[in-house]
Amino acid sequence: MLKTFLSTVALGLCLNSAALADTAIKFTLGWKTQGSDAAFLLAKEAGYFEAEGLDVTIDQGEGSAATVTRIMSGTYDAGFGDINAIIQNAATRPDEAPVMVYQLWNKPPFAIVSKKETNITKPADLVGKTLGGAQGTPTTRLVTVLATLNDVDMAQVKIDNMGPNLQEPMLIKGDIDGALVFNITSWFNLINNRQDPAKDYNWLLFGDHGLDLYSNGLMVSQKLIAENPQAVAGLVRAVNKAAIEIGLDTEKGMDSVVAFDNLVKRDLEHDRLKFSYENLIVSPEVEKLGLGDLDDSRLARSIDIVAEGYQLPSKPTAEQIFDRQFLPPIEERKLTYTAN
Template structure:
C-alpha cells in the first residue's frame, strides 16, 4: 500500500515536471518604486493569473517610466510598465529596437504645471514674469516649450530653474519658485505629505487641457519577446487585463496584493494613489468605446508629433511602430467601469 501511494505520488511529481518546464520566464520592471498604480501587475502576480497563462513572471521595482524603455532595450527585462512617450523618443532614433506598447493603461497624461494659488497664476499667460522649477529631462519639463507655443506664452519671459524632483514641492511651498513641472500622480501626494491641500490651495495646469493630447504609461514588451513568443505576450496581456478589471471594481483587495509584494508601503497612501490613477489617468472618454488597453491611432499620431517637436526628434515614427493592439482580448472583456470602495 505504501509502495503504491509512493508510486502514485512519484508519478504525479514526474508528470508535473514538463508543466513546470513549459513555463515561460518573463522579467518585468515597474515604472518606479512600488505604488498603488502598479496594482494591475501585482494583483495578477498575487492571484496567479500569470501562472494560469503559463508564465513565470518576476517583477522588480523601477527607476522611472522612461527608464523602463531603456531597461527593456538593454535586454535586462522582457516587459514593463512605462511611458509611451519614451518609446516614441527611442523609436525615432533606433527604429526596430524600441519596445512596443501592448496594453495602454494611462490614457490621460500626468504631465502638469502646479502653482500655489497665492502665486496669482490663473491662466497660461500668467506664467510670464514668474519662475518655474523642474527636473531636467522629464516630459513635463521638455514639453513646456510646446505648451508655451500652443498657449501664446513668451518663453523669454518665463524663468526656469533646474532642480531635483524631491525639491520641487518644498521650494514651491517656501516661495522660492512660483510653480513646478510635475507628474500629477506624484506631486499631489507629495503636497499632502507636506501638509498641503492640493485640491483647494493649488492650481493645476494639466497639459491635456491645453492642447497637449498625450498618452502616458502602459505595459510594453520587447520586440524580441514579440517575435519569439507571441503566445507569451498574449498571455501577459490577458492576465493584466483580467487584473485591471478587478482593480477597477475592488481597490481594497488590490492594495492587499500590493502589500504582499512590498510590505513597506503605506496602504492608505497607495490606496489613495490608486484611486487617483483610476479616476484621473485611466478614464479618457474613448475607453467607453474601445475598452481599456487600446488607444486611438489618430490621437497617437498627434501625440507623436507633439513629442517630436518637444524633443527635437529627427524622425516621426509611425503609430504602428509604437503600439500593437493585436494581443488585446475582445473589447467586451476590456469594458472598464470604476467602482470606488
C-alpha cells in the same frame, strides 16, 4: 489500481503546472512600489501570470522613461513605462525601442502645480513666473510645446533646473511659482509635506491645453514579440484581468501591493491607486475602446507633439509605437470603476 491511477493523475498535474510556468519574463515597474502598480502586482500575486505559462519577476523601477532604456538594454523583457519615451527612442533606434501593447494611462499626468494665490490657471498666466523643473522629464521638455500651442512667449518664463525631490519643498517655501510635475506623483508628495493639494493648489494640466498625450502602459521588447508572441498575449491577458478586477475592488489591488512591498503606506498608496483610475485611466475613450486600446489618430498627433518637443530627427509611425494584436476581445476589457 486506484492508487496507481491517482498517482498518475497527480504526476500529470505537477508536470502541467511546471510546463505552465516555463517562460521567464523580467518586468520592471516605473518607479518604487506605488498603488498605481497594482494591476501588475495583482496579476503576479493572484497567479494570473502563472496561469498564462509565465514566470514573471517584478523589480522596482527608476522612472517611467527609464523603463524604455532598461528594456532596450536587454536587462528586462517588459515593464510599465511612458509611451512618449518609446516615441523618443524609436526616432533614433527603431529596431531596439520597445512596443506598447496595453495602454493603461489614457490621460497624461503632465502638470504645472502652483499655490492658488499665484493665480496660475491657464498657460497665459505663466508669463513673468518662475517654474521649477527636473531636466529631461516629459513635463519639463514639453512645456515649450505647451507654450507654443497657447501663444505664450517662453522668453518671459523662467525655468530653474532642480532635482525632482526639491520641487515641492521649493514650491511650498515660495522659491518658485510653479513646479513642472507628474500630478500622480506631486499630489502625494504635497500630502507627505502636510499640504492640501486640492484646497490650496492649482493644477494646470497639459492635456487640457492642447497636449492630448497618452502616458504609461505595458510595454515589451521587440525581441519578446518576435520570439514568443504567445507570452506577450498571456502577459496582456493577465494584466487586463487584474486591471478590470481592481476597477471593481481597489482594496484587492492594494492587498497585492502590500504583499509585494510591506513598507508602503497603505492608506496613501490606496489613494494613489484610486487617483490613477479617476484621473488617468477612466475616460470616454476607454469607455468606447475598452481598457488597453487607444485611438490611432490621437497617437499620430501625440507623435507630432513629442517630435516637436524633443526635436526628433524623424517621426516614427503609430504602428512602431503601439501594437494592439495582443489585446483580449473588447468585452473582456470593459472597465467599471467603483471607488472603494
